[in-house]
Amino acid sequence: MHPHTDIVPLPPYTRLFGPVTQARVIRLFVAYLALLGAGTALLFLAHQDSLRIFGMGLIFPGGGFLAHADICTRDGIGHLLAALAGMAAFGVSLLVWFGTGNILAPPLAWLGLAIGAATMRHGALRSSTIEMVYAGLALALGATAIAMSAWFALARRQRRIDNAYLASQCGQLAVIFNAAGDAADAPEMSLDHLQRLRFALDRALQPLDQFNGFEKIDQFQTAATRYQLNFLAYGVALTQARFTPAFRGYMHAAQIALLDKQAQHQVWSYWGLENLWGNLQADPDPVARENIMYTGFVALQMALFSASTGRRDFSEAGRFTLTHPSGKRYVHDAGSLLRRLEHEYTASPFYLIACEPNWVYPLCNTIGASAIMAFDAQHREQRWAGRARDFRHHLEAEFLDGFGRYVPCKSARTGLALPAIGGVMPLAMPCFFLNTIAPDLARRQWLLLRRQLFGRNGALRRRAFWPIDTGNYGFSRASAYSATALAAAELGDSTVYRACMAALETECPSVLKDGVIHRRKASVWAHGVELMARAGTRDGFRQLIQAPPALARPQLDSLAYPGILVASAHADGDGLRAVLYADGVHAIGLSGLRPNAHYLANDIAMTADASGAARFNLTLGGRTSLHVRAQGGG
Incomplete structure (x- = not known):
């Protein structure tokens, strides 16, 4: 398919993730299920409140602070705010991971929040709190599943619209795509x-x-x-x-x-x-x-x-x-x-x-x-x-x-x-x-x-x-x-x-x-x-x-910066055409000439040395054109 005559369509959208991405997402989900299982085991099998709260903290970041959260008491509101702050801190750790590549930041933040919640004096853990945590988790997973299904349906529809x-x-x-290439053989900067x-x-x-x-x-x-x-x-x-x-x-x-x-x-x-x-x-x-x-x-x-x-x-x-x-x-x-x-x-x-x-x-x-x-x-x-x-x-x-x-x-x-x-x-x-x-x-x-x-x-x-x-x-x-x-x-x-x-x-x-x-x-x-x-x-x-171009010869060389600004310099057969910006008399260097050959630079005669280099002085007045050509050339 030629890129200038046809348009390749978007591939059909038949799955949420590519094969490699899907394998990584499944692996992540399995890892989370293992973490959820460990947290649940501690929550229901441990006999110490601190261990049970630590288990809640493993279920999701900051979850341990919900052990005594409510909206009716001062302490309960404090626990709720601590949970929200913990989730925000975990969000920051994700930004750190993205921004600096620090893969340790999210797991350490998650673990640190769980440990921090477990060291707080909560008292006895209420069964209603546990029910609330699992209900919230089920709600979040259900909402995620619904959102992904909706995304998939909308995306399939959008693919059809886009391809049309x-x-x-x-x-x-x-x-x-109406732009042409350079109109001039020797484009020049202003x-x-x-x-x-x-x-x-x-x-x-x-x-x-x-x-x-x-x-x-x-x-x-x-x-x-x-x-x-x-x-x-x-x-x-x-x-x-x-x-x-x-x-x-x-x-x-x-x-x-x-x-x-x-x-x-x-x-x-x-x-x-x-x-x-x-x-x-x-x-x-x-x-x-x-x-x-x-x-x-x-x-x-x-x-x-x-x-x-x-x-x-x-x-x-x-x-x-x-x-x-x-x-x-x-x-x-x-x-x-x-x-x-x-x-x-x-x-x-x-x-x-x-x-x-x-x-x-x-x-x-x-x-x-x-x-x-x-x-x-x-x-x-x-x-x-x-x-x-x-x-x-x-x-x-x-x-x-x-x-x-x-x-x-x-x-x-x-x-x-x-x-x-x-x-x-x-x-x-x-x-x-x-x-x-x-x-x-x-x-x-x-x-x-x-x-x-x-x-x-x-x-x-x-x-x-x-x-x-x-x-x-x-x-x-x-x-x-x-x-x-x-x-x-x-x-x-x-x-x-x-x-x-x-x-x-x-x-x-x-x-x-x-x-x-x-x-x-x-x-x-x-x-x-x-x-x-x-x-x-x-x-x-x-x-x-x-298709990189062949090395241009001859070449301008050894020009003082910023005394001389070169707006254009292009090889011209055995010679060179250039446009220079400067004022006054300046030394101009050339390289890549034919060794010992005779050249004209505008009206200045010169002879290249054995290495193909030459220097001459040129009076410049603002924008100045330079044409170097072999003597007898065009």
């Missing part, structure tokens, strides 16, 4: 675009151990420094590939620096804790065990660096070595990251790799898969070819909810999934990466999502976009607009792209300061995603991953 809608859109594909690029370059080109301009909030969730580095690097790489493939200089240096910053201990130190309390292992190496949020994301960073520059720096053995403060070194490179990804994909029952210990995110896995595909194309290998079918099958069977949306994440140990919260962004952004892995699925999910974006009057529905910035948890729709625009650019939906970028400018206006454009309320992560979107073009990411 998808079928109706077949004739509209050319209207919806000065405004260059000033936005400087937001990333300024952060990348500072000393490796400095992180000025990065947000430091937490290292466990989406505000983590590693994600800021990832997406700034992705933005620089996509910009390099589209606008300046024939420029080496500070664009290459920025990508290398953003990768080397990923190797700084402060960026990956979080894993020592997560691995300890999530996997009960003391190994701080973030690559040694399933941890796609680091391994997969960094691997894609390396892949895009190679695809956009033609360089293989990080394929050199040991090039990405991580040094622990203890002095222990973890020797890695692109190859070791890829081997880890391959192993983990195969070893996981879900065929998707966990991020935080236990939590599996489809989005993160599409990023890791894109990295493998990119290196396959660059090295003419077939790592992903044998895995693509299984990946797609498990993605559809295990991570597609009843209403046709990919769940944000799922617990690998319990099978429980978070609902599709967060507005349109967590539904839109996977489409960007899916367009490389399974473009028909990307197109299907985008069409289903697109219905939510516009009101009846044709205006963008602001309420569909999450008002909290993923990158810094502040109140801003910057990340939501940027991520949705990014997916729209890749899929070729110019209507959504323009609407999102306009809304972004309206709600988070650009600010120019010292030659750099930023948005005050937007996170660094959102700035990186916006840079990616501005470098995007229809199927641009997919083409860069699957």
Whole structure:
């Protein structure tokens, strides 16, 4: 089925859970039945009230505090409030588990509440209390069963409606996905675009151990420094590939620096804790065990660096070595990251790799898969070819909810999934990466999502976009607009792209300061995603991953940053065409020329040295075009 002419339908909804998820849910239910049995045995067979109350606490979190709860006495109300506080505390432990991967938090909270209730002086346990607990439990289980049945019926109905809608859109594909590729052979950034690029370059080109301009909030969730580095690097790489493939200089240096910053201990130190309390292992190496949020994301960073520059720096053995403060070194490179990804994909029952210990995110896995595909194309290998079918099958069977949306994440140990919260962004952004892995699925999910974006009057529905910035948890729709625009650019939906970028400018206006454009309320992560979107073009990411361009020669090199800003640099036969922004006389470096050959740079004659390099001085006045050509050439 060709992704540009047909739409793959949603699979029939015949079961609540996929096979792997169902096995995990059943295992969880059996574990709870064992806990319920132990609690019931203590409740009815123990002779001490404290043990019986402990048994009530095992039946559900905070249940032991209900031993003397009522609404008629002061002490009874106190017990009831204690039970409610206990259930709230258990809810917080679940958030801690989700947010940090700390799998010990929920069971320890449950056990601690049971012990705490058992140590209180309740007096004799009343039979009416026991009856109330079991009645409440039966009511909760019955309500859950009814809710699941209702969900199943509604979901089956919605699948039919959605598939009918998808079928109706077949004739509209050319209207919806209407963006063309680059109209120009040598696309060029505007000065405004260059000033936005400087937001990333300024952060990348500072000393490796400095992180000025990065947000430091937490290292466990989406505000983590590693994600800021990832997406700034992705933005620089996509910009390099589209606008300046024939420029080496500070664009290459920025990508290398953003990768080397990923190797700084402060960026990956979080894993020592997560691995300890999530996997009960003391190994701080973030690559040694399933941890796609680091391994997969960094691997894609390396892949895009190679695809956009033609360089293989990080394929050199040991090039990405991580040094622990203890002095222990973890020797890695692109190859070791890829081997880890391959192993983990195969070893996981879900065929998707966990991020935080236990939590599996489809989005993160599409990023890791894109990295493998990119290196396959660059090295003419077939790592992903044998895995693509299984990946797609498990993605559809295990991570597609009843209403046709990919769940944000799922617990690998319990099978429980978070609902599709967060507005349109967590539904839109996977489409960007899916367009490389399974473009028909990307197109299907985008069409289903697109219905939510516009009101009846044709205006963008602001309420569909999450008002909290993923990158810094502040109140801003910057990340939501940027991520949705990014997916729209890749899929070729110019209507959504323009609407999102306009809304972004309206709600988070650009600010120019010292030659750099930023948005005050937007996170660094959102700035990186916006840079990616501005470098995007229809199927641009997919083409860069699957068919990386040949190394452009000759190349601009050794230009002073930020003294000279390169808006465009493209190979032109045996020469080069570029557009530079600067004022005054500047030294221009070239590399990749034919050794000892004669060239003209505009009207300046020069001769390449034996290594194919040359330097000359050029007077620049604002926007200046540069044409380098072999003497006697066109």
